[in-house]
Amino acid sequence: MSIESGTTEVSREPGGDQERAGFDEIHILWISEGMSCDGDTVSMTAAGQPSIEDVVLGLIPGLPKVNLYNKVLSPSLGGEDFLAPYRAAARGELTPFILVIEGSIPNQNIIEGDGYWTSFGNDPDTGEPLTLNWWIDRLAPKAWAVVTAGTCAAYGGIHAMAGNPTGSMGLSDYLGRDFRSRGGLPVVNVPGCPIQPENFMETLIWVLHHAAGSAPPPPLDHMLRPQWLFGRTVHEGCDRAAYYEQADFARDYNSPKCQVKVGCWGPVVNCNVPKRGWMAGLGGCPNVGGICIGCTMPGFPDTFMPFMDEPAGGSLSSILIKPYGAFIRRLRGITNIAVNREPKWHHNKPELTSGYAPYWRPSPARPQRGTR
Template sequence: MTIDSGTTQTDGQASRGAGRKGFDEVDILWISEGLSCDGDTVSMTASGQPSIEDVVMGLIPGLPKVNLHNKVLSPTMGGEEYLAPFRAAARGEAANPFILVIEGSIPNQNIIEGDGYWTSFGNDETTGEPLPLNWWLDHLGPHAWAVVAAGTCATYGGIHAMAGNPTGAMGLADYLGWDYRSAGGLPIVNVPGCPIQPENFMETLTWVLYHATGAAPPPPLDEMLRPQWLFGRTVHEGCDRAAYYEQADFAKDYNSPKCQVKVGCWGPVVNCNVPKRGWMNGIGGCPNVGGICIGCTMPGFPDAFMPFMDTPPGGGLSSVLIRPYGAFIRRMRGITNAVVNQEPKWRHNEDAVTTGYDPHWRA
């Protein structure tokens, strides 16, 4: 049942606890005015399982009606018409419970000392001055039923937060607090990626929407607030090239199909499912198409993974230690491969059937 305009979300949650199953209608307020390239929005439109179109058009069984407010996909002409639901939500007057999606790093306005702004979204209705992203977070954060950070910039700061940046950029949890809880009782849901893998984000958003209806529990998150089922394994564990690592068979250049650890791949220590999931329609993914993993889903990105093309510190040691084992295993497998690549001798076109039956285990 949809919350009526003017009814607080806290009241709605209390009512749900008294027998209501959840919400029938939810707004998604998507702000990409963080320090960003808008690449996460563009990437999200490539999802097919589910697609954003299917969610908005109500084609996914069991989801609430979804009203998406995203500047790239908005049917409005922009301006005040587009800003209206954001302004209402900031006043605590949202017509429906809303999920706040933030794209882009959060700059530190404190270091400007009130003189100017790093990035803004709309203007103050009284003064006409630009409203910084931080103002919107301060006013929308307390009212949001759920908050989702889309992409590594929004989750952990990303490129804009690297050492030496002048903006003091940070991730959403660094700004709102790692102990932040939304009006729906949820922590921030971080979906990292530079940009997000399309299905990773839409699958997570769909889970949050099912939770809003009361049909699913909260999404399980790890200590860095990432969905556990998506980021619980490393790139290496799902990589098509992992067997080459086991056999100590390493690429020496980027044209090789072998393990790329020695040419700069951080896959063994990076939490990401892209090699298994692919990028679009199950196709692609960095190591799958010859690209090294540079750790773009990780909180330490990019500083902890630079310079990108150098062998990771642990890669040199691990590749040396595994070399004797890998060489032996590769040789033994080669011998076995040669044996099983031959047909048994009893398969012939002669005048007697020889089955090859040999009960050698009997006395």
């Protein structure tokens, strides 16, 4: 298997004279051997705007040529054939590349004696399994960019909850918040359990445009999430938000009303799924009757458990909004009745009662133009 390095080209920043290097070819090394279920890879394959096929086939203008290595999507025979680009990158022979990590990172330091939590291939000399941590230690410093796929890789997720024996954590916890890739980027976190397909692909496209020299670095928030995707709450994009404003709450899961009283954390969770949908713009947890359990958040799942219990603060906020909501709901009901009527001039009588009086027609109620 031949491994070719991406060539470098020079691009000029739009509207300025500053030049910086960009790549016309780049590799994506995707490792899903973290503590995970591979659900993020499966979810990513559902993306349509754009799809991973569009990226790999070079159908998106301005992107470098992309060579993707992912075990679920790989056409290789597996084994050493599949591992070849990863081994080449670890030796520094495959550049540039973007490292995508799926799954949380276990703490190998807490294991006494032999053993490992998760591995990816074997050492060719000893035959011993190579841990995920071994690969991250060698690949992350050489990567042009490092991206996490899903909450497990971003913040630890399910495997990092209280009481777990693995000491699992997110990738930025493992590498340190001061980590910077070869491209000068911190870890780019795309949380979700699993990732919303277009959220991940949109972030990857931005990183690829940046690698091509045609875009600035993606703007990230303090938890290293893309700001334009996670800057708003579930509540702000929820189909049921108006019911909250009117203090009209669901009491069971069959109701179309606001689900805060039955366990929804939407008002405080950063996520755009209700607004964006899940596949082809359809779905999204509250849109289809599910409560938000905060799966995109750094404290998931511990902060949001037990699921289906009313969130902390939900009782107080719903009590405070109740008199306002009831008053507003009543006023809107009255106005709704008033505006659900046709105007009185809709009739088939001989007189015109719409108030229509053109200025060129004399009217006893209004003098002609030019007269006083």
